[in-house]
Amino acid sequence: MIPAAFDYEAPESLEEAIRMLRENGEDAKLLAGGHSLLPLMKLRLAAPTVLIDLRRIPGLHGIQRENGSWRVGAMTRHADLEETKELGVVSRAASLIADQQVRHRGTIGGSLAHGDPASDLPAVLLATEGEVTARGSGGQRTIAAAELFQGYLTTALAHDEVVTEVRIPTLDGYGVGYEKFTRRAEDWAMVGVCALVKKAGDGSCEDGRIGLTHMGSTPLRATAAEDALRGHALDADSIARAAEQAAEGTEPPGDLNATPEYKRHLARTLTRRALMEAAGL
Numbered sequence: 510m511i512p513a514a515f516d517y518e519a520p521e522s523l524e525e526a527i528r529m530l531r532e533n534g535e536d537a538k539l540l541a542g543g544h545s546l547l548p549l550m551k552l553r554l555a556a557p558t559v560l561i562d563l564r565r566i567p568g569l570h571g572i573q574r575e576n577g578s579w580r581v582g583a584m585t586r587h588a589d590l591e592e593t594k595e596l597g598v599v600s601r602a603a604s605l606i607a608d609q610q611v612r613h614r615g616t617i618g619g620s621l622a623h624g625d626p627a628s629d630l631p632a633v634l635l636a637t638e639g640e641v642t643a644r645g646s647g648g649q650r651t652i653a654a655a656e657l658f659q660g661y662l663t664t665a666l667a668h669d670e671v672v673t674e675v676r677i678p679t680l681d682g683y684g685v686g687y688e689k690f691t692r693r694a695e696d697w698a699m700v701g702v703c704a705l706v707k708k709a710g711d712g713s714c715e716d717g718r719i720g721l722t723h724m725g726s727t728p729l730r731a732t733a734a735e736d737a738l739r740g741h742a743l744d745a746d747s748i749a750r751a752a753e754q755a756a757e758g759t760e761p762p763g764d765l766n767a768t769p770e771y772k773r774h775l776a777r778t779l780t781r782r783a784l785m786e787a788a789g790l
């Protein structure tokens with residue numbers, strides 16, 4: 510399908526982009542990799558009158574390790590995350606996003622700003638307790654992952670805010686696991702699970718974090734399962750017991766691929782597998 514007509518702007522600075530957002534109001538949209546926005550425009554589910562392309566703005570790309578966290582520019586593509594294996598679970602999740610074409614265009618900033626609960630990176634940001642930095646007419650602020658995702662395709666970002674970078678703790682000493690269940694290779698997740706586990710000196714679980722993809726209108730933490738794990742032995746039995754609670758408090762949408770009940774079953778099974786991997790079992 511052909512999108513509705515729109516104007517195209519390619520600002521060369523962040524300030525210019527923010528000014529364009531402010532001047533054009535709700536009718537303007539930022540364009541990053543275009544791999545969520547353009548399909549919506551082609552289906553006429555979005556009809557911005559102005560697209561503001563972020564690609565010429567310097568300083569929005571790249572991955573650096575700084576003071577216990579990774580600083581990732583918002584325009585960094587999924588393929589760059591995939592190639593940077595030191596990013597651990599972020600790199601792993603990025604490698605499972607769709608196909609090469611999508612991974613070479615789609616960006617971390619676009620994925621997080623879009624806030625699709627079926628996307629892989631939002632649940633990873635939630636589990637790692639990362640944050641985004643946003644700049645807008647009102648200045649710069651950081652938004653923690655727990656505050657960012659507010660509803661279906663709805664984030665805490667104001668209309669005139671641009672995500673400039675993403676910060677992800679390096680999580681040294683954590684074991685990680687990532688499980689994504691798809692009907693066909695390279696599909697969106699029917700359910701995805703990001704698990705992080707830190708062992709205490711006595712081998713018990715000092716910290717356990719679980720992010721869920723596609724189990725509600727936003728990415729979620731499986732808090733009941735996390736609570737059931739913390740302080741307990743990190744063995745197959747306690748992991749299995751904790752994983753049984755992975756779907757507590759979730760409201761997964763039913764769709765052509767799966768009923769809500771089947772998704773809850775997947776969440777429990779994938780959580781067990783991801784935790785076993787994270788615990789090195």
Ligand code: FAD
Nearest residue numbers: 539541542543544545546607615616618619622628629672
């Ligand atoms: P765009 O499409 O350019 O923008 C998306 C939204 O975010 C727009 O509203 C835009 O205005 C806003 N935006 C973009 N950048 C910023 C910024 N810096 N600050 C503020 N707002 C911004 N994703 C997955 O996670 N897993 C999958 O399995 C998966 N499969 C896919 C399969 C196909 C066939 C396609 C086309 C896409 C798939 N995706 C998947 C989505 C893909 O990862 C997108 O690239 C990503 O969700 C959006 O990133 P983008 O850079 O393309 O953003």
